[in-house]
Amino acid sequence: MTHEPDVASIAALIGDPTRANILANLLGGIALPATELAHRAHVTPQTISGHLTKLREGGLVTVRRSGRHRYYMLKSPEIAQMLETLQTIAPLPETPIHTSNVPAQLRYARTCYDHLAGKLGVAVTEAWVQQEYLIDTGETFTLSNKGEMLLASWDIDVQALRKKRRKFAYPCLDWSERRYHLAGAVGASVVQHFLKADWVRRRKDSRALLVTGHGAVALYDQFNITLPVKDAQEIS
Amino acid sequence: MTHEPDVASIAALIGDPTRANILANLLGGIALPATELAHRAHVTPQTISGHLTKLREGGLVTVRRSGRHRYYMLKSPEIAQMLETLQTIAPLPETPIHTSNVPAQLRYARTCYDHLAGKLGVAVTEAWVQQEYLIDTGETFTLSNKGEMLLASWDIDVQALRKKRRKFAYPCLDWSERRYHLAGAVGASVVQHFLKADWVRRRKDSRALLVTGHGAVALYDQFNITLPVKDAQEIS
């Protein structure tokens, strides 16, 4: 009938609550086995298995086999970006007065597929713009010379990042903060550094991040970033 | 349970084939009455009415009442951009050997919400980049001085466009051509000029555009753009 792309089929894939849950979990950027995804979605493994094959047939996720586990992950950064775009226009469920602990952690610091998000992501991005490591051109971020030197000092090969097919650096609207954070190839490599330097650690069971005491000091010393320390930061 | 945005609900909205059809038609940027949408989707008015209220409750479309008609349109350019993003990752249904006439028209020239797309959109964009009206920075388009003068000569207030909250100029991946065309505030005003100058006309029943003979000459004279003329161009 019509020869336009079949938007409906993939939207329908995302449209099921359980599958949306799977995708949201994979937005953490890490590969997860089927059972773990089943646990998080509160359904049985059979059910998750069915959903995963559909997502795979739809081209949204891929599998990597390792022994008797099968690790599922998003197929490409483009898929992740599409999901982020969806998140920005999706309604945020109204927050109860006493917001529970778990979402607070997520709001505090998390990974958004492969870059920093949450209060931490926004704080770092805004500090860098203010201190002119980054230049906000309105639709893109550009690295200043100062910024290039910073990344070079972290052993990040900026030229290699530029050659990648994916976007270099752009502002991604944060759904919890309603402000922009740094995404793209640069954003991804920044998270890698934060993890390597042990400024943040991944929590086991969610895509929330934990800022270490060490990391908090470093962020303050180097970029004058002060974060609210009260939330759930029990690592020394 | 989770406090993340409810991606599933709006994805489910887009996930129904009939509703996706509605949204695709509204991507033409024009407001359409319910009956027209019903006709295009090959369903009865009752059915469309139900879908439209759901889309309205979901915040994807708005209504403008005019007499006994109700004109529906996409609620915001952000919604349009999200749909375009979806289109780029959605599978393109395989084209039959003898591609029918209607999709050929769409592939030839169409509006994508409010800017040019299809072969025409890509041709104009690439010509402008080559002739340095536009500068392709990879993730954004910048207007050169030459480009600013061109738009000024068309009575387009470039400064006013820059002040708008929406993106100024960026490349939008064309689903039919698999190449980029110009989108954003600049793209929208360019279409307005093309229509005002009668270089193109809207077809009544789709978002395909018709290039006038007058327009073809102008495009060739001013930008050295040659378009395949064979397709469905019966206007002198």
Place this chain on the structure above:
DNA sequence: TTGATACTTCGGTATATACCGAAATGATGT
């Protein structure tokens, strides 16, 4: 081999919802 774990396939049920026919509402023109 036996037993355990990870995952998939099959079959049946239960729920959601897209669709249409019939009828109500509302606006327009005569």
Place this chain on the structure above:
DNA sequence: ACATCATTTCGGTATATACCGAAGTATCAA
């Protein structure tokens, strides 16, 4: 007032599909 057209509401049916229990394959560790 009446007839007409655009749109919505209601009720009933038919189809799709998410879910789980049970059983089957595959991998690993004794």
